[in-house]
Amino acid sequence: MPTSSSESHAPGIGGLGYVLLQAVDLEAWRGFGTGVVGAMEVAMPRQCLGLKIDEHPYRVLVTQGDADRLLAMGWDMRSAQNLAAMRARLESKGLEILERSPEEASLRCVESLFAVKDPLGNDVEFYHGRTGCGGAFASPIGVPGFVTEGMGLGHLVLAAAGAEQAAYTFYRDTLGLGDSDTLTLPPMAEGYPPIQVNFLHADNPRHHSLALCNLPSPSGVMHLMVELPSVDEVGRCHDRTLAGGWGLMASLGRHCNDNMFSFYVKGPGGITLEIGSEGRQVDWSTVEPTVSTIPDYWGHAYQF
Numbered sequence: 344m345p346t347s348s349s350e351s352h353a354p355g356i357g358g359l360g361y362v363l364l365q366a367v368d369l370e371a372w373r374g375f376g377t378g379v380v381g382a383m384e385v386a387m388p389r390q391c392l393g394l395k396i397d398e399h400p401y402r403v404l405v406t407q408g409d410a411d412r413l414l415a416m417g418w419d420m421r422s423a424q425n426l427a428a429m430r431a432r433l434e435s436k437g438l439e440i441l442e443r444s445p446e447e448a449s450l451r452c453v454e455s456l457f458a459v460k461d462p463l464g465n466d467v468e469f470y471h472g473r474t475g476c477g478g479a480f481a482s483p484i485g486v487p488g489f490v491t492e493g494m495g496l497g498h499l500v501l502a503a504a505g506a507e508q509a510a511y512t513f514y515r516d517t518l519g520l521g522d523s524d525t526l527t528l529p530p531m532a533e534g535y536p537p538i539q540v541n542f543l544h545a546d547n548p549r550h551h552s553l554a555l556c557n558l559p560s561p562s563g564v565m566h567l568m569v570e571l572p573s574v575d576e577v578g579r580c581h582d583r584t585l586a587g588g589w590g591l592m593a594s595l596g597r598h599c600n601d602n603m604f605s606f607y608v609k610g611p612g613g614i615t616l617e618i619g620s621e622g623r624q625v626d627w628s629t630v631e632p633t634v635s636t637i638p639d640y641w642g643h644a645y646q647f
């Protein structure tokens with residue numbers, strides 16, 4: 344059912360441009376990213392793995408480290424003007440701006456960027472001018488492509504246990520992402536609170552580019568979703584997942600709110616990827632955010 348729409352949806356956050364992960368086992372990511380997901384490995388400095396899924400230089404960068412965790416997310420501001428406006432907006436709200444070095448900009452293949460911390464401790468980066476775009480995507484295993492055009496890499500769901508309200512306020516009111524849906528589910532077990540997920544969209548048709556869940560995860564990530572062009576491609580990826588011995592976090596199913604046909608695989612280091620297709624694309628000028636209590640039309644049996 345519709346709710347009152349967020350007053351704060353600021354045009355300008357174009358989409359989720361990249362995600363930076365840290366991983367203990369870079370080789371596992373290399374095998375999983377290229378052999379299961381079908382991404383293309385791109386040349387990067389030592390101890391970094393760039394995974395390319397479209398014309399961008401990469402969408403996921405994995406850096407070797409001592410823990411498996413989210414390092415940063417990068418929001419595409421689409422122009423220097425929008426980037427400056429976001430910087431001014433965040434400064435006016437009293438946030439500390441974290442400067443990035445030219446080397447860090449170069450590693451991210453962007454002209455300019457800055458960062459702030461979210462209430463969960465994540466680095467939230469804003470950039471414009473992704474350089475090195477336009478190179479053709481050629482999957483090593485024949486995946487025809489990923490659905491990213493005009494909508495960013497996919498969506499990221501953050502583990503926000505204990506700070507879910509602060510995180511929601513930050514991403515919606517401070518940053519200006521728009522409400523898409525609020526999902527409430529019964530507790531997983533007696534004595535636990537109901538599960539709540541806030542789904543937020545950027546200024547593009549993807550149903551949500553970010554979501555916040557009131558559950559914990561050591562990596563900071565509940566899951567990262569990438570979208571394939573057909574349910575058959577999801578099925579083929581599902582075959583590769585099982586053949587490779589990767590565990591499922593959820594079986595095949597279809598979500599109600601974004602219509603995504605997908606499954607969830609526990610990737611390297613326990614970081615879960617949702618592999619989906621047929622995600623809903625929304626005209627936010629005519630569609631109101633929703634409140635829901637049913638997550639799936641069918642499937643998605645979770646195995647925590």
Ligand SMILES: [Fe+2]
Binds near residue numbers: 498500566
């Ligand atoms: Fe998802």
